[in-house]
Each structure stands twice: as C-alpha cells, then as structure tokens.
Amino acid sequence: MTPSLGGSEAMRYLPLTASDRAEMLGVIGAADIDALFADVPAEARLDSPIAGLPRHASEMAVGRHMAELAAKNLSAGNAPFFLGAGAYRHHIPASVDHLIQRGEFLTAYTPYQPEIAQGTLQVLFEFQTQVARLFGTQIANASMYDGSTACWEAITMAGRITRRGRTVISGGLHPHYIAVATTMARFTGDVLLVQTPELTAAPDDAATIAAIDDETSAVVVQYPDVLGRIPDLAAITEAAHSKGALLIVVVTEPVALGLIEAPGTLGADIVVGEGQALGVGLQFGGPYLGLFGCREKFVRQMPGRLCGETVDADGKRAFVLTLSTREQHIRREKATSNICTNSGLCALAFSIHLTLLGGAGLGRLARNNHTRAQAAAAALTRVPGVSLLNDSYVNEFTLLLPRDAREVVNDLAGHGILGGVSLGRLYPGETDLHCGLLVTATEMTTDEDIQQFATVLEALLVDTHEGAPT
Amino acid sequence: MNAHNPSGWRPAMPLDAPPGQHAATSSGDRGLMLEEPLIFELGQPGTCGVDLDEPEMAVLPGLARYLRSAEADLPGLSEPEAVRHYTRLSRQNYGIDLGPFPLGSCTMKHNPRLNEKVARLAGFADVHPLQPVETVQGALGVIVQLADWLTALTGMDAVAMTPKAGAHGELCGLLCIRAALEARGDAREVILVPESAHGTNPATAAFAGYRVESIPATIAGRVDLGALEARLGPDVAGVMITNPNTCGLFEPNMKRIADAVHAAGGFVYCDGANFNAIVGKVRPGDLGIDAMHINLHKTFSTPHGGGGPGAGPVVLSAALAPFAPLPYALRQSDGALRLIEEDTAPADHPQGLGRMTAFHGQMGMFTRALSYILSHGADGLRRVAEDAVLNANYVLRSLEDVLTAPFGASGPCMHEALFSDEGLPEGFTTLDLAKGLIDEGFHPMTVYFPLVVHGAMLIEPTETESKSGLDRFIASLRHVAERAKAGDPALKSAPHFAPRRRLDETQAARRPVLVWEGWT
Numbered sequence: 001m002t003p004s005l006g007g008s009e010a011m012r013y014l015p016l017t018a019s020d021r022a023e024m025l026g027v028i029g030a031a032d033i034d035a036l037f038a039d040v041p042a043e044a045r046l047d048s049p050i051a052g053l054p055r056h057a058s059e060m061a062v063g064r065h066m067a068e069l070a071a072k073n074l075s076a077g078n079a080p081f082f083l084g085a086g087a088y089r090h091h092i093p094a095s096v097d098h099l100i101q102r103g104e105f106l107t108a109y110t111p112y113q114p115e116i117a118q119g120t121l122q123v124l125f126e127f128q129t130q131v132a133r134l135f136g137t138q139i140a141n142a143s144m145y146d147g148s149t150a151c152w153e154a155i156t157m158a159g160r161i162t163r164r165g166r167t168v169i170s171g172g173l174h175p176h177y178i179a180v181a182t183t184m185a186r187f188t189g190d191v192l193l194v195q196t197p198e199l200t201a202a203p204d205d206a207a208t209i210a211a212i213d214d215e216t217s218a219v220v221v222q223y224p225d226v227l228g229r230i231p232d233l234a235a236i237t238e239a240a241h242s243k244g245a246l247l248i249v250v251v252t253e254p255v256a257l258g259l260i261e262a263p264g265t266l267g268a269d270i271v272v273g274e275g276q277a278l279g280v281g282l283q284f285g286g287p288y289l290g291l292f293g294c295r296e297k298f299v300r301q302m303p304g305r306l307c308g309e310t311v312d313a314d315g316k317r318a319f320v321l322t323l324s325t326r327e328q329h330i331r332r333e334k335a336t337s338n339i340c341t342n343s344g345l346c347a348l349a350f351s352i353h354l355t356l357l358g359g360a361g362l363g364r365l366a367r368n369n370h371t372r373a374q375a376a377a378a379a380l381t382r383v384p385g386v387s388l389l390n391d392s393y394v395n396e397f398t399l400l401l402p403r404d405a406r407e408v409v410n411d412l413a414g415h416g417i418l419g420g421v422s423l424g425r426l427y428p429g430e431t432d433l434h435c436g437l438l439v440t441a442t443e444m445t446t447d448e449d450i451q452q453f454a455t456v457l458e459a460l461l462v463d464t465h466e467g468a469p470t
Numbered sequence: 471m472n473a474h475n476p477s478g479w480r481p482a483m484p485l486d487a488p489p490g491q492h493a494a495t496s497s498g499d500r501g502l503m504l505e506e507p508l509i510f511e512l513g514q515p516g517t518c519g520v521d522l523d524e525p526e527m528a529v530l531p532g533l534a535r536y537l538r539s540a541e542a543d544l545p546g547l548s549e550p551e552a553v554r555h556y557t558r559l560s561r562q563n564y565g566i567d568l569g570p571f572p573l574g575s576c577t578m579k580h581n582p583r584l585n586e587k588v589a590r591l592a593g594f595a596d597v598h599p600l601q602p603v604e605t606v607q608g609a610l611g612v613i614v615q616l617a618d619w620l621t622a623l624t625g626m627d628a629v630a631m632t633p634k635a636g637a638h639g640e641l642c643g644l645l646c647i648r649a650a651l652e653a654r655g656d657a658r659e660v661i662l663v664p665e666s667a668h669g670t671n672p673a674t675a676a677f678a679g680y681r682v683e684s685i686p687a688t689i690a691g692r693v694d695l696g697a698l699e700a701r702l703g704p705d706v707a708g709v710m711i712t713n714p715n716t717c718g719l720f721e722p723n724m725k726r727i728a729d730a731v732h733a734a735g736g737f738v739y740c741d742g743a744n745f746n747a748i749v750g751k752v753r754p755g756d757l758g759i760d761a762m763h764i765n766l767h768k769t770f771s772t773p774h775g776g777g778g779p780g781a782g783p784v785v786l787s788a789a790l791a792p793f794a795p796l797p798y799a800l801r802q803s804d805g806a807l808r809l810i811e812e813d814t815a816p817a818d819h820p821q822g823l824g825r826m827t828a829f830h831g832q833m834g835m836f837t838r839a840l841s842y843i844l845s846h847g848a849d850g851l852r853r854v855a856e857d858a859v860l861n862a863n864y865v866l867r868s869l870e871d872v873l874t875a876p877f878g879a880s881g882p883c884m885h886e887a888l889f890s891d892e893g894l895p896e897g898f899t900t901l902d903l904a905k906g907l908i909d910e911g912f913h914p915m916t917v918y919f920p921l922v923v924h925g926a927m928l929i930e931p932t933e934t935e936s937k938s939g940l941d942r943f944i945a946s947l948r949h950v951a952e953r954a955k956a957g958d959p960a961l962k963s964a965p966h967f968a969p970r971r972r973l974d975e976t977q978a979a980r981r982p983v984l985v986w987e988g989w990t
Contacts, residue, residue: 011850013582015936016857024864024937028882033856036863036882037751039720044756049848053622056847059584066841069615070593072608074601083598086828093520095553097590100775103567104560107581109913110777112573115968116908119563120776123556126509129985133543139984145634145779148828176828179812183795183824187648187679230536259529260536274828283589284609285599285829286634287779299982305777310978313963313971322978328637328673329919333682338673340637345775352556355509358546361518363538370533371525391532413602421600428813443522 011056076282076418080449082376084396084440085226085421086147086174086252087285088277090365091444096279096352100345110305110341114320115312120344121319124307127351134254134354134362135271136262137293141304142321143347144290144339147274148180151220151250153303153337154270154292155181158218158246159190160301160336167218168211168245171195171204172225174252175426181220196430199400201391203229209239216245218270223249223263224256226426227438228393237267246270253277254291255442256394258366270294278357279349289343289350300326303337365443369395372441379454380439385461389436396440398423401461405437408460415456482942487960503969506558510986513545519552562969563776564913570935570943572865574886574916574928575668575716577746577768582845585771585838594837599829603809609833610807613799616840620764620785623851624745625755628791630784631799632831636743639763639782640674640710645823646761646786646793647708647737648678653793653821656735658707664693666717666920671710671741680707687922691717691877691888699730708737713757714744716920717877718862718886718928728758737761737790745769746932747859747885750852760787766832770839781835795823797830857933858885861940865929868944872951876923885932891925898954898961900925905972906950908965912943 016024021033030036037045049055057065076089083089100106104119111117111124124142131140144150155167169178169192178194185192193211197204203225212219219240224230233249240247249263251273257263263271276288292304299306300323308322328335357365373395381388385402399420401408406424413419423436441450479485498505529537547555564571571578589595593608603610617629630646633639644661651658661675664685672682683701686694693711709731713721721727728738740754740762746769748754754762766772766781774780786794798810798819810819846854859882866887870878874892877883891900904914904927916928931940953961965971 011846011853013580013845014850014853014857014933015939016860016933017937020937021857021860024860028860028863028867030863030882033860036856036859036884037720038881039722039884040748040752041722041725044725044752046751046753046852049750049852050622050753053619053848054844056850057844059845062841062844063584063588065844066588066837067591067593069608069611070588070591072611073593073597074605075592075596076598077592077596081598083600085600087599089596089598091520093549095519095549099553099556099560101586102557102560104563104565105556105776106586106773107565107567107571107578108563108776109571109573109576109578109774113564113904113908113914114973115905115965115970116562116564116913117776118969119559119561122506122508122559122562123776125984125986129510130544132985142777145638146827146829148825149634149638174828176825179796179825180827183645183826186824187645188677189679230533257538258542259538260533261538262542265539281595282598283595284597284606284833286827286832287781287834289779299984306982306984308978309983310974312973316970318970318973320973320975320978322975322982322984325979327669329669331673332669333672333676335669335673335676338637338641338670338677339635340668340670341635341778341780343779344777345773346779348556348776352552354544355513355547355555356519356549356552357544358513358518359515359542359544361520361522361546362544363541364518364522364524365520367525367529368522370529371527374527374530392530392536394533410602410604413605418598418601418605425600425811425813428811 079416079418080452081418082420082439082441082453083418085426085438086274087282088253088440088442089282089444090255090277090442092279092281092353093356096349099352100349105348106345111321114318118318121307123348123351125309125319127347128307130351130354131291132293134257135293136264137271138296139299140293141302142307143342144292144304145343146286146288146290147252147272148177150272150290150292151177152181152184154248154272155190155218155220157301157303158248158270161298162217162246164215164217166191166193166215167220168193168208168216169195170208170221171197172231173220173222173250174226177250197227199389199433199436201389203231205231205236208236212239212243212245214243216243218246218248220248220250223251224394227389227398228396229390230260230392233263233266233268255366255369258362259370259394264293275350279353280346287343287346289346299323301336303339305342366394368443372443372445373397376439376441376445376450379450380457383454383458383461395442396438399437399439401435401437404434406434408437411460412456417453417456419453504558504561506555508986509545509547509555510988512551512555513547515541515543515545517546517548519547519549569912570931570939571913572915572929572931574930575743577930577932579771579932580934581771581773582842585841588841589834589837607807610799610809612836612840614801614807616836619843620783623749624762624785625753626785627788628786628794630786630794632795632827633763633782633784634827634832635778635780636763636765636782637670637674639784640670641678642784642795642826643739643761643763644674644678646790647739649793649823650790651707658705660706662698662701662706662709664711666715666922667710667712668716668741668743675710690880691719692721693727695723695727698727702730702734704735706734706736708739710739710741712741712743714747714884718883718888719877720884724757732758743768744885747855749855750848751855760790766835766839771842772835772838779832781832792821793823795826798822854933861931861933861935862887864940865931865944869947872948886928886930888923889927890923894954895957900927902954902961902964903950905964906953906961907946909967910946910950912946
C-alpha cells in the first residue's frame with residue numbers, strides 16, 4: 001500500500017499559510033482560488049482531489065515505502081556481479097556524489113544567465129576538453145541524453161555533412177543503439193545497412209568494409225564492440241574515407257580508452273559514447289550522459305549545447321553557451337536537433353571522476369579492469385564446456401556456453417549471482433547467438449566473486465550435461 | 471544580544487552604491503569572492519586522486535596492437551584539490567537553494583532532499599538495466615506506480631516512460647501519432663504549431679519528418695481558433711499546443727480545438743511543460759488530448775542540475791497507447807510486473823515503436839518523482855497548482871503598475887506572469903532589467919520568450935516561494951524598473967556585483983574556443 005497521512009492539512013513543501021492566501025487573493029481582487037481558474041471550462045474542472053489516490057504523506061512514510069520497493073531489487077553490491085553491455089559498475093569516489101549535491105550545482109538551471117552561472121559553465125568547458133582529449137577529437141559538446149541517442153544524432157549529423165542518406169552499421173554496435181537508430185530512421189527516411197554480429201574471435205571489420213560504397217554517408221563502429229572485441233579502426237577509417245564516407249565511432253565503456261588508442265587519433269570523424277562508466281552509477285539505465293566529439297570543421301553541424309570561452313566587460317576570462325544559432329530556440333524547425341538539454345549533472349559527475357583519475361589514473365584503472373577480466377576469463381573457461389570467443393578485449397568478453405545463455409543467467413540469478421548479459425536477451429531473434437554470454441569484470445570484481453561465479457556455473461552446466469541426451 | 475551598529479543596517483535593508491575604489495589583492499580573489507583556475511591549469515597528468523592497485527598481469531597478446539601510444543593528456547587532482555576546485559566553482563552559481571529562480575516555463579521549484587536520499591538507495595542506484603527481470607521487481611514497481619499516477623493525474627490511458635527529456639517526449643508523441651496514421655494508411659505531412667510555441671515544438675516536428683506550419687495568436691494571447699480550423703484538412707497530421715500556453719494563459723477553447731482536429735482526422739499533441747499550473751485541477755485527457763509529455767524535472771521537482779538530466783514520460787490516449795516505445799513495463803492482471811522487450815513485443819505489443827533510448831528511461835528521476843508525488847498526494851498536488859497560480863497572479867497584480875502586462879486585462883494568469891518592455895524608456899531593455907535583478911541577488915525571469923510579446927519577461931514563481939520571499943522579489947523588480955524609468959545609466963552596465971559582468975557573447979560565437987588548448 002502507498003503511504004498517506006490522516007487529517008493533517010500541513011504540507012512540508014508549501015510555505016503559503018491560510019492567512020497568506022487570503023491576503024494575496026485580496027491583492028489580486030479574486031474571491032477565491034477557483035476564480036483564478038476561470039478560464040478552465042467548468043465541465044473539465046475538478047472540484048476535489050482525484051478520487052482513489054492517496055493523500056499527502058510524511059517524509060518518514062514515503063521513505064519507508066520507497067525503501068520497501070528498493071529492497072525488492074537485487075542490487076549489484078549484494079551479489080557477484082558481471083554485467084556490462086553498455087552500463088558498467090565502477091568504483092565512484094565518495095567525493096563525486098558529495099560534490100554534485102552542492103545545491104549550487106544540483107538546483108541550478110541551464111546557464112542562460114552566464115554572470116551567475118560560471119560554475120556550471122566552467123565545468124562544461126573543462127568537460128568538453130576532457131571528452132575531446134579522451135576521444136582524440138578536436139572538439140566535444142556539453143553532453144547529450146545518453147550514448148544511444150548520441151549515436152543517432154551522429155548519424156543525422158553525418159548525413160547533413162555528406163548529403164548522403166545511407167549508413168553502414170557494423171554488427172558490433174550495441175543492438176539497443178541499433179534499435180534506437182532503426183526507430184528513428186523509419187520516420188526520417190535514412191537508410192541503415194544493419195548487420196548482425198558473427199560469433200568469431202575477430203570483429204566484423206571485413207563485412208563492415210565490404211558494405212561501404214559511394215552512397216555511404218557514414219560507417220558506425222563500436223570500439224570495443226558489443227562482444228568486447230577491438231575493431232581495427234585504422235583500416236575501417238581508410239575504407240570509409242576512400243569512398244567519401246565519415247567514420248562514426250561509438251564508445252560505450254570510456255574506461256577502455258585508458259588502455260586502447262583514442263578513436264580520433266585513429267581517424268574517426270565523429271566519436272560518440274556513453275559516459276555512465278565514469279562518475280555515474282548504474283541506476284537501472286538512467287540518467288546517463290551522451291558524449292559527443294568531432295572534427296572542428298563540423299562544429300556548425302553539431303547537435304547539442306556548446307560552451308565557449310570569452311571575456312566579460314572587465315576583461316576577465318568567462319564562459320558562455322555559444323553557437324546557439326544551431327539550436328531549436330533560435331532556429332526552430334531548421335535546427336540541427338530538437339534537443340533542448342544536456343545531461344549537466346551527469347557531465348559534472350563524469351568530469352569530477354575523470355579529474356580525480358587524471359590521465360595516469362585512467363590508464364591504471366583500465367589496466368586494473370583488464371587484469372580482472374583476464375582473471376575472470378581464465379577461471380570461467382576452466383569450467384567444462386565453456387570457451388572464450390575473443391582474442392582481444394579490455395574488460396568485457398564473450399563466453400560460449402553449451403546451452404542457451406539466457407536460461408543460464410536466470411539460473412545464476414536464482415543462486416544469487418548476476419552473471420553477465422546473455423546474447424539471447426540482446427538478440428532474441430538470432431538463435432545462432434543464444435549460446436553467447438557477455439561477461440564484464442571491473443576493479444570492483446573480487447577473486448571471491450569470480451570463484452563463486454565459476455563454481456555455480458560449473459554446477460549448473462554439469463546438471464545440463466547429466467540431463468542432456470548423449 | 472545585538473552588536474553596536476551605528477547605521478542600523480542589517481540584511482534585507484537597502485544598501486548604497488559601494489565606493490568606486492577597491493583595494494587591490496595579489497590573489498585576484500576578494501574575500502569570499504573566489505576565482506578558480508581551470509583543472510588544466512591546476513593539475514598534472516601524473517597526479518591521481520584515486521588509489522588503485524598497479525596490476526601485475528600482462529596485457530593480453532591480442533590487445534597489444536591496439537594499445538595507446540601515450541597516456542591520455544588529462545590532468546589529475548588529489549581529493550583535497552578536487553573538492554576545493556568544485557566547491558569554489560559551485561559558489562559562482564545561483565541555484566534554487568539560494569533564492570527564487572523565477573524562470574517562466576521552467577518551473578524551478580524546491581527540490582526536496584528526501585528524493586535525493588531515496589534515489590541513492592542501493593536497490594535503485596546500484597541496479598543494472600539488463601539484470602534478470604525477477605531481480606528488478608522493485609524497479610519495475612517504481613516505473614509502474616509512477617505510470618499509474620501519471621495516467622490518473624492526466625486522465626489518459628497509458629504512458630511511455632522512456633523519453634529522456636521534454637523534447638525527447640515530444641518526439642515520442644509525434645512518432646506515436648505518425649505510427650498511428652501510417653497504421654491506417656494515412657500519410658499526412660503537416661504539423662500545425664502556434665507561433666507562441668517553445669522552439670522545441672517546431673524542431674521536434676521537423677525531426678519527426680513533418681513540415682511545420684505556424685498558427686497565429688489572438689490579441690488575447692490564445693490560439694486563433696478560426697485560423698486553426700481554416701487550416702485543418704487531410705494533410706494535417708496534428709497540432710502541437712501548449713496548455714497552459716507560453717503566455718501563461720489557459721486555452722479555454724482546448725476541447726473545441728481538439729474536437730476540430732479529431733474531426734479532420736488529426737491528433738492533438740499537448741506540450742505539458744506547464745502542467746504544474748493544472749495538476750489536480752484539470753485532467754488533459756478530459757480536454758481531448760492524445761499525447762502529452764510531462765517534464766518530471768518541472769512539475770515533479772527532479773533537480774535541473776545546471777541543465778539536465780531531465781525526464782519526459784508521455785501520456786497517451788487509447789488511440790496512441792498501442793504505439794508506445796519499447797521497453798514497456800506493465801502490471802499484469804494477476805499483479806505481477808512484466809517488462810515487454812523485443813522478445814515478447816511481437817505477441818504483446820505488436821504495434822509498439824522500437825526503442826527511443828537504450829534502456830528504461832530516467833530511472834533516477836522516476837524514483838525522485840514518485841517520492842515527490844507520494845509526499846504530496848492527490849490533495850497536495852492540487853494545492854501545488856493552486857499555490858503556483860496564486861503566487862503568479864500575486865506577482866502579476868503587484869507589478870502591473872510599473873511594468874506592462876500585455877494580457878493583464880484579459881483576466882487571471884495561470885502559473886506565470888507575462889510582461890513586455892512596452893513603456894520602458896528609450897535605451898533601456900528587458901535585458902537591463904534582468905541584469906539589474908542579478909545585482910539585487912535574484913535569478914532573473916525568462917526573457918525574450920515567448921516571441922509573440924516584445925521584450926517578454928515571463929515570471930514563474932512556483933508554489934514553493936513564500937509570500938515574504940515574493941514580496942522581496944517584487945520590491946527588487948519594482949526598484950529595478952524604477953531605475954530604468956529614472957534613466958539610471960548604471961543599470962545599462964549591470965550586473966556589477968556578480969562573479970562576472972556582461973559577457974562578450976559575439977566574440978564567443980565568432981571565434982569559438984570550445985576546448986582548452988594548452989600543453990600541446
């Protein structure tokens with residue numbers, strides 16, 4: 001049941017008192033509150049609180065109700081945890097969450113009055129620089145909704161630049177990112193050449209390159225790909241550019257870039273990504289933040305907010321939202337995107353975490369992840385019947401199981417283990433992939449987690465073998 | 471005991487202009503006015519504020535050819551340096567926690583801290599979006615309970631929960647309309663948008679593949695019903711209407727508009743940005759609306775965070791409900807919670823749009839919004855709308871003798887009071903009043919929007935301002951308006967007391983500097 005208070009009229013978030021209301025109605029010259037709603041047609045006006053819904057409730061009662069709901073979830077910290085596939089569990093330094101709860105950050109609006117928003121604006125300028133350097137691009141924007149929507153925005157941006165309408169999407173792109181692009185392309189008329197990944201040790205570079213032709217606007221490649229493999233960006237760049245197409249690289253795990261080369265350095269024209277892994281918790285999928293970097297010459301085709309450096313009337317360095325002539329509030333139906341926000345607070349969390357790490361710390365974090373993943377892969381492939389698909393990965397890899405991995409994942413959860421993401425969940429229609437299990441290990445993954453996972457997996461698969469016809 | 475105080479001055483009393491001379495400081499700081507360098511000027515690439523093991527194992531041989539040639543060129547700070555950097559920066563921001571933030575159409579209300587606390591419960595904050603459904607029943611419970619409230623408060627049939635922000639919700643609603651029209655083999659090309667609409671409306675319609683046509687406003691600030699009806703026809707897919715509209719006025723003809731659009735075979739999209747004015751007082755479903763996004767960060771108080779993240783669930787009529795995007799959470803008749811994804815959609819939600827975002831939407835905002843809604847209850851939410859409208863009318867009537875209220879004569883406003891720059895003396899603009907308010911210690915109102923009013927000033931106090939707080943704001947805005955009328959030249963160069971004076975925005979756009987370019 002949802003909480004509700006008894007007869008009390010008090011409501012802790014509403015400061016007006018009964019006498020305030022009476023006095024204010026007098027100033028307005030209205031007989032009562034309903035006189036202020038006179039424009040609402042009488043037949044549509046509600047005369048009392050909507051029936052069947054609870055009344056207001058105390059902080060204590062609401063807190064209890066929400067805690068009961070939270071307790072119905074198995075949280076990652078209460079189980080050996082191996083999920084990734086676009087959302088990653090890393091240690092977030094305690095100072096990050098403390099700092100983003102500063103009221104001046106938390107309760108500020110979009111910095112449209114820059115004289116009293118330099119805190120947010122300087123953070124955005126620092127964030128843009130961090131993202132550009134992480135991606136190896138010349139510029140970056142002030143963030144977007146998430147990685148999947150940033151990916152679609154990149155596809156439309158490439159279409160504006162190349163004036164072509166066909167996009168080659170590598171089979172290594174996260175299927176939910178493909179799904180977002182497919183949803184949108186159905187209505188915009190963009191043609192997407194979508195591929196399904198093959199369960200091979202090497203990524204699908206050859207198939208991707210083979211699909212590029214003179215009509216191709218852009219090639220979209222995830223790095224590392226959804227199965228954890230590392231595509232050869234230099235080769236795909238060359239193939240794309242030789243046909244006049246742009247290369248869009250998607251990064252869902254930015255920690256990996258502490259170890260492998262930055263996509264922009266390898267020739268990517270637009271690099272987008274999901275920034276959640278740094279500073280932002282799992283939160284059942286949101287809010288996250290989209291990262292978006294590109295070549296400087298494309299800036300006026302770029303979607304999203306941009307923060308730039310300038311000076312004030314006293315000649316002091318200052319920051320301001322700029323190039324808004326691309327945006328909907330100026331351009332209306334001719335804007336580069338309909339987006340009206342960024343993911344400011346998540347960008348702040350990302351930026352603080354990356355500032356605490358620095359380039360050296362990011363590298364060490366990535367090596368740490370890589371080491372944990374190798375330990376997990378070694379232990380899990382010792383389980384009879386289990387083999388490793390990848391010959392390259394950073395912190396996420398694909399195991400091949402002797403039976404449907406979706407069932408195995410559910411069985412593991414029954415034993416209190418959150419044992420990865422099955423390819424059956426990600427590709428329900430592709431039965432050839434259903435033996436695949438995507439496993440992620442990070443600096444949070446302990447030896448005990450790995451041992452428990454391996455032990456229970458072995459027990460589950462032994463049951464399979466015993467039950468299977470010979 | 472009070473200290474001896476010859477002037478008798480205390481906070482909230484007027485203060486004379488300061489002397490023109492300041493003492494020079496060697497630091498560039500002035501007392502608690504603290505300047506802060508960039509992280510790139512403070513930190514070093516080798517510094518790290520996180521203790522991490524240096525692993526012993528080698529890099530996988532198959533990875534060797536992909537390794538970085540050098541570490542990322544990113545500065546690091548120790549924890550004390552980082553805490554100080556961001557704390558110092560935060561003090562250059564204005565937030566609701568410091569005072570009123572009366573941005574019209576933005577609904578900057580108090581952000582209850584209970585909501586921050588519950589969003590951080592491990593059962594919500596530390597749950598992966600792709601965990602087995604049996605392990606996330608509480609998360610689905612939040613989504614379904616919030617969806618139940620949103621449909622009950624709006625009188626609609628269903629809600630698409632995944633859109634990430636208001637404009638994303640608009641896109642979802644328009645795609646549902648387009649899918650519904652296509653399902654009946656009806657290709658329509660035009661979306662009608664009133665000229666007072668927020669810029670996202672035409673941008674969204676264009677992004678959804680529609681041609682946008684504008685509908686004029688009447689002199690009373692409402693949609694011109696005659697012009698709208700004259701334009702309706704077999705090529706019109708629908709209209710996008712903001713109600714209450716961006717002039718802060720209710721559209722009294724909403725039902726008639728909806729009936730006319732439906733009769734012509736189109737759909738009605740309502741921009742729900744201003745739902746705070748009517749929550750608990752009117753259900754949009756009773757006005758004939760087919761789709762409306764709800765900005766959880768406005769009406770339901772999730773923090774704006776300096777520009778996002780937002781959240782924009784879309785309530786849908788029965789005609790559009792089958793098209794809600796995946797994934798889609800629902801309560802079965804036996805009470806169990808289900809998640810419809812690609813595997814079961816062909817059977818259970820066959821007409822649904824695919825995904826509009828990778829996962830389940832803004833879960834962190836859902837927990838906050840549900841906590842807010844449960845705290846208020848049906849009675850408290852109704853009072854929210856009443857107090858928001860009362861506060862706005864109080865501001866309207868307390869300022870209309872010093873500022874021009876273009877629609878003031880047509881009756882009460884809803885949750886925001888609109889003024890124009892008419893009557894300001896030659897050389898003074900809306901921007902000058904806004905910047906003057908900054909010196910008074912307030913965040914300014916929305917300026918130059920809506921576009922249908924010259925030099926617009928749109929003031930939305932929200933229900934969480936006290937009467938005494940409003941009185942202080944009103945007194946300050948009166949004072950600034952009177953300075954303009956007296957021709958005070960110092961107002962033209964305001965603000966004088968903020969962390970920065972007016973910025974050179976032209977230079978920023980002409981020669982964009984978007985990243986720090988040192989060290990290379």
